[in-house]
Amino acid sequence: MTEQEKxxxxxxxxxxxxxxxxRWFFMIIALLVLLVxxxxxKIWEDAAWYAAFSGKAYAFLMxxxxxxxxxxxxxIIFAARYNRIxxxx
Numbered sequence: 001m002t003e004q005e006k007x008x009x010x011x012x013x014x015x016x017x018x019x020x021x022x023r024w025f026f027m028i029i030a031l032l033v034l035l036v037x038x039x040x041x042k043i044w045e046d047a048a049w050y051a052a053f054s055g056k057a058y059a060f061l062m063x064x065x066x067x068x069x070x071x072x073x074x075x076i077i078f079a080a081r082y083n084r085i086x087x088x089x
Contacts, residue, residue: 005089012085016078019071026068033057033064 001009037057044050 001089008089009082009086012082016075016082019075019078023068023071023075026064026071030061030064030068033061 037054040050040054
């Protein structure tokens with residue numbers, strides 16, 4: 001590959017890398033919230049504040065997982081675009 005082709009391939013991989021970074025970010029947030037919920041159910045199961053928190057946490061997780069799914073779909077789209085660009089070089 002020439003230097004110009006390498007630059008084109010590197011520029012095409014940037015959106016895929018960004019989408020993957022956001023996917024990992026949302027996945028780590030979901031994991032941390034789920035760990036708090038898991039251990040919270042064992043430690044604070046009778047606490048009133050925890051019952052209110054768990055309802056809001058489930059709503060937050062729904063949106064977090066939806067955004068993680070969106071980032072995964074975008075990553076697949078950008079990977080297909082990257083593969084098409086590299087194949088045509």
